[in-house]
Amino acid sequence: MSALLSVNELSRSFGGIKAVAGVGLSVDQGEIVGLVGPNGAGKTTLFNLITGTLKPDAGQVVFGGRRLVAGEPGANARLGLARSFQQATTIADLSVRAHLERAAVFPALGRPSFLLRRSAVMAVRERAAATVQEILVFAGLDRVAEESADALPYGLQKILGVAMALATGPKMLLADEPAAGLNGAETLVMEALLRRIRDTRGIALMVIEHDVPLVMRLSDRIVALAHGTVIAEGKPAEVRADRAFIEAYLGGEADFGAASGPEGEAHAA
Numbered sequence: 001m002s003a004l005l006s007v008n009e010l011s012r013s014f015g016g017i018k019a020v021a022g023v024g025l026s027v028d029q030g031e032i033v034g035l036v037g038p039n040g041a042g043k044t045t046l047f048n049l050i051t052g053t054l055k056p057d058a059g060q061v062v063f064g065g066r067r068l069v070a071g072e073p074g075a076n077a078r079l080g081l082a083r084s085f086q087q088a089t090t091i092a093d094l095s096v097r098a099h100l101e102r103a104a105v106f107p108a109l110g111r112p113s114f115l116l117r118r119s120a121v122m123a124v125r126e127r128a129a130a131t132v133q134e135i136l137v138f139a140g141l142d143r144v145a146e147e148s149a150d151a152l153p154y155g156l157q158k159i160l161g162v163a164m165a166l167a168t169g170p171k172m173l174l175a176d177e178p179a180a181g182l183n184g185a186e187t188l189v190m191e192a193l194l195r196r197i198r199d200t201r202g203i204a205l206m207v208i209e210h211d212v213p214l215v216m217r218l219s220d221r222i223v224a225l226a227h228g229t230v231i232a233e234g235k236p237a238e239v240r241a242d243r244a245f246i247e248a249y250l251g252g253e254a255d256f257g258a259a260s261g262p263e264g265e266a267h268a269a
């Protein structure tokens with residue numbers, strides 16, 4: 001079976017900085033891949049290249065057998081590639097449900113709904129309504145559906161970010177630091193949601209995360225970046241023990257808490 005996502009020799013520099021330098025990786029359908037590495041390793045730039053918000057200097061991204069074109073996030077969303085962001089961003093005074101509706105109509109309409117004719121927006125929204133209701137329940141947001149998203153606790157805003165990506169109907173979700181800024185309890189809720197997205201929907205996940213124990217628990221496979229290149233790749237236990245990974249991440253003094261969870265309980269990696 002061919003991979004759902006293939007990244008081949010992808011490179012991108014900013015001035016003299018090689019942010020991503022000849023990266024190759026693949027993600028299979030329904031697989032969870034953790035993308036780790038120290039600050040400045042190139043993780044977010046790689047996400048931007050994969051989702052088409054940045055143009056590569058060289059290399060290509062193939063998703064679902066099709067070569068993706070940079071600069072066309074709407075088109076890529078229609079193919080089934082979705083993304084959630086490190087910072088939860090909400091629109092003031094817009095309800096949780098309305099945020100999800102906007103996300104659900106995005107692939108069908110291909111551009112922000114405020115640029116489109118009202119009748120077209122309404123037609124697509126009607127079709128999206130059932131999807132939105134289902135996702136509200138799935139993500140545990142149904143009880144706050146009519147609340148203003150910007151008034152939610154930060155943990156729920158981050159859950160909403162993932163739910164919005166889900167509302168686009170993806171085959172694959174790229175999650176940029178889903179646990180950043182969350183407390184221990186919120187992190188566990190996010191972890192459970194990400195796992196259910198894969199387990200019950202077969203959606204592949206690629207997750208950037210600095211919470212190493214979390215990403216090791218969650219992922220089937222880890223790809224470690226440093227200075228824009230892949231320095232280690234494999235099962236979580238293999239990468240955790242990899243010398244290059246330990247050196248790059250914590251200057252050779254890493255003890256990533258083995259497979260301990262936030263509450264200290266043992267988890268199989």
Ligand SMILES: Nc1ncnc2c1ncn2[C@@H]1O[C@H](COP(=O)(O)OP(=O)(O)OP(=O)(O)O)[C@@H](O)[C@H]1O
Pocket residue numbers: 014017018019037038039040041042043044045046
């Ligand atoms: N738009 C930009 N202009 C100039 N330099 C950039 C730009 N985006 C990223 N860089 C540089 O590219 C390198 C990789 O940055 P990137 O944000 O991809 O790393 P990262 O692994 O996501 O880091 P972090 O974990 O801190 O988010 C860094 O040296 C960064 O300063």
